[in-house]
Amino acid sequence: MSSFWAEVALRAALTPDADCLVDDDRRLTFGALAADAEALAAGLHADGVTAGTVVAWQLPTTFETVVLSCALARLGAVQVPIIPIYREREVSAILAQTCPARLVVPGEWRGRDYLAEGRALGAATVLLSGLPRADPAGLPPVEPGGVRWIYYTSGTTGLQKGARHTDAGIVTAARNLADCLGLRPDDVGTLLFPYAHVGGGFLFLAAVLAGHKLVCAPRFGPPTVELLRREGVTHAGNGLAFHQTYLEAQRRRPGQPLFPRVRAFTHGGDPRRFTTHEALRREIGGVGVLSGYGMTEFPMIAEGRVDDPPEKLATRIGRACAGVEIRILRDDGTPCAPGEEGEIRARGESLCQGYVDDRLDFVDADGFFPTGDLGFLDEDGYLEVTGRLKDIIVRKGEKIGAAEVERLLREHPEVADATVVGLPDPVLGELCCAVVVPRDPGCAPDLAGLTEFLRGRGLMPHKLPERLELRPSLARDVFTKVNKPRLRAELTGSGG
Known part of the structure; x- marks a missing residue:
């Protein structure tokens, strides 16, 4: 060993x-x-x-x-x-x-x-x-x-x-x-x-x-890009915000390759962007983005490979890593067919040995870790992640638990109700949007005030909302849960 x-x-x-x-x-x-x-x-x-x-x-x-x-x-x-x-x-x-x-x-x-x-x-x-x-x-x-x-x-x-x-x-x-x-x-x-x-x-x-x-x-910043260029980087990481910076630097020097030796751009954590993959491949070089899928409990579940077909690199995460088994399960626990969406579960040697708090649920009866993410395996065994069962926002590769931010927002004296949702952002991956119902519509809190309040409650800066929307009420389902898909669609103008 x-x-x-x-x-x-x-x-x-x-x-x-x-x-x-x-x-x-x-x-x-x-x-x-x-x-x-x-x-x-x-x-x-x-x-x-x-x-x-x-x-x-x-x-x-x-x-x-x-x-x-x-x-x-x-x-x-x-x-x-x-x-x-x-x-x-x-x-x-x-x-x-x-x-x-x-x-x-x-x-x-x-x-x-x-x-x-x-x-x-x-x-x-x-x-x-x-x-x-x-x-x-x-x-x-x-x-x-x-x-x-x-x-x-x-x-x-x-x-x-x-x-x-x-x-x-x-x-x-x-x-x-x-x-x-x-x-x-x-x-x-x-x-x-x-x-x-x-x-x-x-x-x-x-x-x-x-x-x-x-x-x-x-x-990380523009000086780091120059350092990577000086050292002849071949694998440039490590996520969407980094890749956007590389593209901006390349566009400031048309006709001069930014990274002449680059073979791939590693990517994990952020929502994937097909346009970013294509832009990197076309404007800077290499095979484009090699996406990875894993988490703190189970790093390296699936990963793109340098020799994967271009169409797979553009549209899929990748295949299961060596020694890793992936299952896609329906709500009733039965396996999904190729291309059918379900919960992603996985097992393998890099899965952790459980949590410090051993009272927390960890693996199922077959030793598979429930990731809380939705996705599918295509007919060739390539994984794609399509959504999340967990209510989280992924900002620059780091996860923000909605429940924690919402609970603190509701403690504000001027807030009657609140929820937070992740909205697409071309640099951050997702931004955190607070949707607030004021106690007094004539005296609604502003973003700066809410931010200061959350800081005072000990919320780390990474989790602070970047956008505020005010609403007279929040639509809830029969279980009193906010209908976040509908709210997200309304805020992004995508219908639904």
């Missing part, structure tokens, strides 16, 4: 001088990464971190964060990565569930004092820059197996759920990604979205398996 650290150590032995990570002005080889990780592991071990110790970290996507995760993997610690945009509301719930021995933070970053925030929550908070190094000669070996990662979901019905992952599951997801993307040593990939996301871990490990470098950046 392989482990996260075993793969890092093997790559360091095979190609120690090859670049692993690059940013604006630094380069880190595989050999240097492994050596620094072992020295950090030794320092942490001397400070009491051993196999099974729970360590949480809330850090931006930097070389130092990757080194820390490798050091903890070397020790066999249980890591709890926390996405940097999470605020007190989310972080306090995660800490209460996992009870980490340490919370590692960056100090001040992007105007936030993470050290003060962590200490205010009562966590044993330490700075990443202050962690000790030591001689790794005496480090004990760590046996593979057991839960080593707890990744938290974005939250679909309120606060997040902690998915318990093994090294074997993360390694399997990484192997599947490397296989589908056809990764090789001369490739150049991107590590641009939060490394604390489950996708960060297996994307990094896929590059380790293939022996290629990743361009790393804690913030």
